[in-house]
Amino acid sequence: MTEKIIIEKLYRKLDGELPENEYRELLEYMIKNPSLGQKMKGWESVKALLDKEKNNAIDVDLKKEILSRINMETYKTKENKQEIKIVRSIWARPSIRFGFAFILGVFAGIILFAFFKNDFKGSREGTPEMKGTLYNPNSFDNMKTADLLQYESPLAKAICDVHYSNRIVEIRLDLSSLYPVKSTLEFDFNNFEVLNIQNITVNDQTTAIAASSFVQINNVGDNKFIIQLLNKNKLPHNIDFKIFQNDSPIYQNSVQVNKE
Amino acid sequence: MSEKDDNELVYEVIKGSISSFEVLIDRYQKTIFNMALKMVGDVETAKDITQDVFVKTFEKMGSFDFNHRFFSWIYRIALNQTLNYLKTKPPIGRLKGTETTIIDDNSAPDYERNRKILHAGLQSLPADYRVLLLLKYFCGLSYEEIAETTKIPMKKVRSRLYIAREQLSKIMIGKGFFEND
Numbered sequence: 001m002t003e004k005i006i007i008e009k010l011y012r013k014l015d016g017e018l019p020e021n022e023y024r025e026l027l028e029y030m031i032k033n034p035s036l037g038q039k040m041k042g043w044e045s046v047k048a049l050l051d052k053e054k055n056n057a058i059d060v061d062l063k064k065e066i067l068s069r070i071n072m073e074t075y076k077t078k079e080n081k082q083e084i085k086i087v088r089s090i091w092a093r094p095s096i097r098f099g100f101a102f103i104l105g106v107f108a109g110i111i112l113f114a115f116f117k118n119d120f121k122g123s124r125e126g127t128p129e130m131k132g133t134l135y136n137p138n139s140f141d142n143m144k145t146a147d148l149l150q151y152e153s154p155l156a157k158a159i160c161d162v163h164y165s166n167r168i169v170e171i172r173l174d175l176s177s178l179y180p181v182k183s184t185l186e187f188d189f190n191n192f193e194v195l196n197i198q199n200i201t202v203n204d205q206t207t208a209i210a211a212s213s214f215v216q217i218n219n220v221g222d223n224k225f226i227i228q229l230l231n232k233n234k235l236p237h238n239i240d241f242k243i244f245q246n247d248s249p250i251y252q253n254s255v256q257v258n259k260e
Numbered sequence: 261m262s263e264k265d266d267n268e269l270v271y272e273v274i275k276g277s278i279s280s281f282e283v284l285i286d287r288y289q290k291t292i293f294n295m296a297l298k299m300v301g302d303v304e305t306a307k308d309i310t311q312d313v314f315v316k317t318f319e320k321m322g323s324f325d326f327n328h329r330f331f332s333w334i335y336r337i338a339l340n341q342t343l344n345y346l347k348t349k350p351p352i353g354r355l356k357g358t359e360t361t362i363i364d365d366n367s368a369p370d371y372e373r374n375r376k377i378l379h380a381g382l383q384s385l386p387a388d389y390r391v392l393l394l395l396k397y398f399c400g401l402s403y404e405e406i407a408e409t410t411k412i413p414m415k416k417v418r419s420r421l422y423i424a425r426e427q428l429s430k431i432m433i434g435k436g437f438f439e440n441d
Contacts, residue, residue: 008422015396017403043429046437049378050397052371057294057398062307063285066314067278 003036010040014047140170147255149241155250156181156219160241164257168195169229169239175219179245180205182218185227186240189213193230200224234258266330273321285314288331292338295394298382299342300349309345313338332409335399339391339410346387374437381431389424396421 009026012018018026030036090096143163151158156177163170169192175183194210205220215227229239236258243251264272264280266287272280292313297306317334324333382390395406403421407414 004422007426008418011422011425012403012418015403042433043425046378046425046429046432047397049374050393053375053378054294054398054400057290058297058303059290060293060307060310062289062293062310062314063282065307066285066289066311066318067282069311069315070318 006030006033006036007039010036011043014040014044139165140172143168143170144259146239146257146259149253149255151243151251151253153250155179155245156243158183158241158243158251160253160255162239162255162257164231166234167231169231169257171225171227171229171239173217173225173227174223175217175225176222177219177245178221180218180220181250182216182244182247184214184216184240184242184244186214186242187229188237191232191235191237192239193232194227195230196226196228198226200226231257267326270321270324270330271326273318274324281318284317284330284334288334289314291399292334295335295338295398296342298379298394298398299387299390300345301379301383305345305349309338309341313341316341329405329408331399331401332405335395335401335409336411343387343391377432377435377437380435381428381437384431385424385427389420389427392417392421393424393428 006026006029009018009022013023013026140163143165146162146164146169147160148162149158149160156175158176159172159174161172163172171185173183173185175181189212193212194215197208197210197215199206199208201222201224205218206223207218208225209216209218217223217225236256238254238256240252240254242249242253264283266284269280269284273284289310293306293310296309296313297303300306300309313334316337320337324330382393385393391410392406395401395409396403401409403414403417406412406421407417410417412420
């Protein structure tokens with residue numbers, strides 16, 4: 001043990017912080033080196049003086065001054081405030097409600113998307129269920145053929161090609177007439193609903209009107225139309241195709257879709 | 261005086277009890293004042309520092325960590341306050357303003373002389389060492405409590421206290437402390 005360690009231990013002994021085993025070691029060393037005892041006497045006198053100083057410490061009472069310096073106004077207001085604890089159910093929290101609504105909305109969106117994706121997806125290599133999309137006219141070729149109606153007379157010429165899938169009925173209609181003719185596609189609104197009518201070759205004197213149970217085309221010249229109907233159920237139903245001139249029927253036929 | 265422990269009183273102060281804060285003032289003002297006095301050497305400054313310490317303690321009471329002991333927290337505030345003061349103003353060489361206030365049952369001239377030597381010795385020590393001696397011998401803290409208060413590891417506390425005592429003894433011998441033994 002170096003002298004520094006021994007003296008440090010002596011100090012700790014005087015401070016009452018030396019464990020018993022270390023004290024025994026210290027005693028053995030002190031017996032061999034009695035000069036250290038003299039050194040400690042000096043520190044004991046200093047310590048005695050320090051203790052006396054502690055006992056003679058000046059008494060002060062600064063309570064008043066301290067309390068006067070504390071901002072009691074703020075403190076009192078704080079003290080008088082009544083603690084109001086509002087216990088709210090977890091559902092009453094807006095964040096929880098909006099979060100829940102958001103998750104529900106996303107979930108509903110996913111379900112709806114999954115439900116309609118067959119008809120709105122632009123894929124060409126999908127299952128037969130996905131035939132007849134609005135945005136992919138090429139799929140027309142992949143749809144089932146209902147019938148191809150053809151009519152030709154000096155007054156008018158018409159080709160009505162009807163295809164269908166589980167959800168869509170697509171009609172490609174070519175109309176050609178020198179004078180105004182009226183053509184209608186009639187159906188039961190419980191079974192079909194008009195989704196879209198496209199006039200591919202635009203002609204100023206030609207108009208197309210859609211109602212809940214029919215589509216009417218007033219035609220002059222050569223025109224091509226794509227008419228898409230929502231196929232509401234998979235049961236066989238008829239669509240009546242008629243051509244009128246001066247309100248007199250010149251052609252009438254029926255096409256069955258959803259053939260069994 | 262209240263029998264409640266410090267942390268209980270702190271809890272009550274946070275809840276709004278001024279009387280509990282008064283108990284804490286009663287408990288610690290004497291030690292803090294005397295420690296500040298030994299550090300700065302002037303009664304009025306020591307009083308100001310003591311007041312500042314309690315005001316700061318009150319203001320920060322809400323952030324008190326109940327896993328610690330209150331005395332180590334308030335002594336730490338006191339130390340910081342005193343050391344900050346010393347950074348701006350050096351300590352006064354003798355205890356100003358204590359001549360008539362000391363209750364001295366050892367009125368022999370030797371005691372007065374030794375007191376002055378002790379004070380001069382303490383003032384000659386670097387502030388870091390002086391603080392440790394004051395915490396040990398005036399506040400009566402154990403090594404462990406000093407370590408907690410100063411946030412210095414216990415081994416370092418022991419070693420610094422050793423140096424502080426050696427230096428103080430040397431200074432006091434140099435000023436003739438042991439001549440009258």
